[in-house]
Amino acid sequence: MEPPGPGQVRVRVRAGGVGFTDIIMRRGYYPYAPKFPFTPGYEVVGDVDALGAGVTHLKPGQRVAALTVHGGYAEYLTRGAEEFIPVPDGLDDAEVTALILNYVTAYQMIHRSARIQPGQSALVTGAGGGVGTALLQLLRVAGARAYGVDSAPKTEVVREQGATFVDYKQKPFDQSVRELVPEGVDVAFDGIGGANISRCTSAVRKGGQVISYGFTSAVGRDGGSDNLGSLTGMLSLFVGARLRGRRPSFYGITQLYREDPQPLREDLPKLFELLARRQVRPVIAQRLPLLSGIEAQAMLERGGVRGKIVLLRELSSDT
DSSP states (O other): OOOOOTTTTEEEEEEEOOOOOHHHTTTTTTTTOSSSSOOOHHHHHEHHHEEETTTOOTTTTTTEEEEESSOOOSSSSEEEEGGGOOOOOOOOOHHHHHIIIIIHHHIIIIIIIIITTTTTTEESSSSBBHHHHHHHHHHHHHTTTEEEEGGGGGGGHHHHTOOOEEETTTTOOOHHHHHHTTTTTTEEEEESSSSSHHHHEEEEEEEEEEEEOGGGGBBBBTTTTTTTHHHHHHHHIIIIHHHHHHHHEEEEEHHHHHHSHHHHHHHHHHHHHHHHHHHHOEEEEEEEETHHHHHHHHHHHOOOOOOOEESSSSOTTTT
């Protein structure tokens, strides 16, 4: 094993997350993916194993977290020291892993993009998933009223997060939301795209905000990608929503992190504090062995996953 170079840190991975972006990368449909071959894995928690020359703010054995974007499905990972953020003692590895991508995404959309205020209302599509449940929990912490859109099997997990459940299969969800909030909600968060953008726009009041953070509907389960679907979603967001008097925006954590890593460095420790106080409780769908990435992605592709899938170096006896 090669030692870390100057300014680098080698980490022994304790836990890594699995998300739909990993699948999109594998299919060759993600702008920030490296060239093939590469190892997926968007986020990790690990122990500092070795320090390169010049690294003084970390120490061997220290637990750290990183938004890796790729490379996390591994036993060891070497990156620049500036990418690693110390993790406080007493926090569960799987729950910390869920914070790095899912909860930072949700937190930044709520507080940096939407600037939600107590008493405001918000719509969340895909509400039973990893980012969806994070959004619902953090909206509750922010004092906002949340409406979670998903299918009937996820009714309970949405309600457990303090949100009003909306079944998108029963009727168009914008109609359901308007029955509950006749004036429309203040903001909608959507990671699905496609027709969802138009329905989110209809559910939001005039002058309200529609925030998109992904177009998972444009990626078929057969392994193909619908570029036209993505384009249609972007047009619906930036042209359709604006023409109808709503404020559209697109949030992408990777682009923001590459432009300026400081917001993540500021926000992740805030989430550590919320986790320590149990004001957020990440929904962990599955805890799997560290090298079970193929199995984990297959579970996501089958659909119906509630919360976050996490790969762990050490599984507890009751897992």
